[in-house]
Amino acid sequence: MAGRRKFWTPLCDLLGIDYPIMLAAMAPDLSDPKLVAAVSEAGGIGVLACADKSPEEIHAMAKETRKLTGRPFGIDIGLPARAESYGLEYAEAAEKARIPQEYIEFRARFLRERGIPLVDDVRKANPGMSSVASFKLGEAFSRTQVRAILEVRPALFVSALGNPSFMVPEAHALGIKVMSVVGKVKDAVRVAQGGVDAVICTGTAAGGHSGDIDGMVLIPQVAERVAPTPVVAGGGIVDGKGLAAALALGATGVWVGSRFIASAECSAPDWYKDKILAADDTATARTKWYTGKTCRHLRSDWDNACDASGLAPLPMPKQAILATPMALGAAQAGHYAESGIFCGQGVGRIEAVLPAAKIVEQMIETARDVLARQLPGRVNYD
Ligand SMILES: Cc1cc2nc3c(=O)[nH]c(=O)nc-3n(C[C@H](O)[C@H](O)[C@H](O)COP(=O)(O)O)c2cc1C
Structure with a gap:
């Protein structure tokens, strides 16, 4: 130019x-x-x-x-x-991954207590919901x-x-x-x-x-x-x-x-951008609760509940298969932080x-x- x-x-x-x-x-x-x-x-x-x-x-x-x-x-x-590949079909992937029952029950409790639906259609993902990619x-x-x-x-x-x-x-x-x-x-x-x-x-x-x-x-x-x-x-x-x-x-x-x-x-939704603008230097966490690998995102109630659960994160991509329907449901229900807002510590x-x-x-x-x-x-x- x-x-x-x-x-x-x-x-x-x-x-x-x-x-x-x-x-x-x-x-x-x-x-x-x-x-x-x-x-x-x-x-x-x-x-x-x-x-x-x-x-x-x-x-x-x-x-x-x-x-x-x-x-x-x-x-x-x-x-x-x-890494193992499970394809893009959630139900099939979940079956192949054989997520332990205690994790399924933990997720069901988490969703029930907050009125978040389980959404297992990965096509409903918003841009930036990286767990789906796994x-x-x-x-x-x-x-x-x-x-x-x-x-x-x-x-x-x-x-x-x-x-x-x-x-x-x-x-x-x-x-x-x-x-x-x-x-x-x-x-x-x-x-x-x-x-x-x-x-x-x-x-x-x-x-x-x-x-x-x-x-x-x-x-x-x-x-x-x-x-x-x-x-x-x-x-x-x-x-x-x-x-x-x-x-x-x-x-x-x-x-x-x-x-x-x-x-x-x-193309991130406005709520994703708004959460980034509002975040300060302490807002992010680096956990394995969304994908099974350490991943930095805005700390959410999902992280807090997982931390308190006594469960260990599953390996990638099993943890992503567990977390994704929660994250999609959270986005749908307006629980945006739980949808997994991936971003770096520089957001402050x-x-x-x-x-x-x-x-x-x-x-x-x-x-x-x-x-x-x-x-x-x-x-x-x-
Ligand atoms: C929402 C999100 C999705 C990402 N997806 C990828 C990816 O697909 N491939 C990749 O190499 N890194 C990915 N990363 C990491 C970035 O490429 C990059 O390393 C990181 O954003 C740099 O740190 P910063 O966010 O503090 O600038 C992703 C990061 C974010 C925030």
């Missing part, structure tokens, strides 16, 4: 973008063609969340995105090595997704889980860059050795599935251990201060999720729903100001 004020890092050269800002993939349907195109048009790069999408749906979403922008975009899926996890399924992505040829492929090394040579031959999301140094080293073009490393503040380690600790360690592979930092980054800090820690750009949920283009500083381009522009303006004016004015050297 002519006249755009530049702020660039090697990530921009790698991806052919203006600003080192990536829209993090958020399934289901938050990082959709509309939001992805808006971020790519603004000079960053949008990444389509396709974890729960079939090969046909991946083709359709890429086509839709290309109608909206000619700029680079990415596609993200999970590559689970061990129904489709499985290695065989994800390999069919990889094939579709190679056919679609986006600028970038991102694996949310697992190691994409098996597909790196083919992706590179097609001109597709490959990145992988990690939350531990060990995993970062493994994917870097597998040949990814950059490692996306998310600290524990990140929304959705996140690790134990704080970004302040993780990002510099990963950057040192995987050099010269570039690192992109994620988790709790909602503005230009976060961007400047990430660059100081050794990252080459940022992977931003929650901030873009509160954007005009995001998200104060307005803005157009995605404004979010990008403000992030760049603030980062420039911090680096070029504020820090030199505040730091003295001998």
Whole structure:
């Protein structure tokens, strides 16, 4: 775009973008063609969340995105090595998963006491109700997704889980860059050795599935251990201060999720956005009660009741199969917090729903100001 004020890092050269800002993939349907195109048009790069999408749906979403922008975009899926796949039909999945009776009884009590219906139709999910996506996890399924992505040829492929090394040579031959999301140094080293073009490393503040380690600790360690592979930092980054800090820690750009949920283009329902705007620094919890894997979301009564139940979380995807009909019922009955509002710890500083381009522009303006004016004015050297 002519006249755009530049702020660039090697990530921009790698991806052919203006600003080192990536829209993090958020399934289901938050990082959709509309939001992805808006971020790519603004000079960053949008990444389509396709974890729960079939090969046909991946083709359709890429086509839709290309109608909206000619700029680079990415596609993200999970590559689970061990997760079981139960298909998308709830009743069948529940039967196959054989959820223990005491968990079924606990859920029934929880719902009865609050007047929440059990809704077992996953098509009733709102964008952002990620627990639903878990129904489709499985290695065989994800390999069919990889094939579709190679056919679609986006600028970038991102694996949310697992190691994409098996597909790196083919992706590179097609001109597709490959990145992988990690939350531990060990995993970062493994994917870097597998040949990814950059490692996306998310600290524990990140929304959705996140690790134990704080970004302040993780990002510099990963950057040192995987050099010269570039690192992109994620988790709790909602503005230009976060961007400047990430660059100081050794990252080459940022992977931003929650901030873009509160954007005009995001298809999350208004109540989802309102809850994010209202949340403070203590509002999130990281529990296994929605999906069976540690996942950051707004703390809810479901978390509190599960904590008090004496039960242990079931492994993914069994816990998601247990929680999803509760979450869908909660959304329907207006118990929004219980529906599972996945978001990061940075929500305390998200104060307005803005157009995605404004979010990008403000992030760049603030980062420039911090680096070029504020820090030199505040730091003295001998
Ligand atoms: C609602 C929601 C859904 C998510 N779904 C995915 C996903 O499908 N794939 C993925 O790689 N990460 C997913 N994540 C994690 C994000 O990609 C990203 O790591 C995280 O949002 C960064 O932290 P932040 O929210 O504090 O910016 C999700 C996060 C949220 C909040």
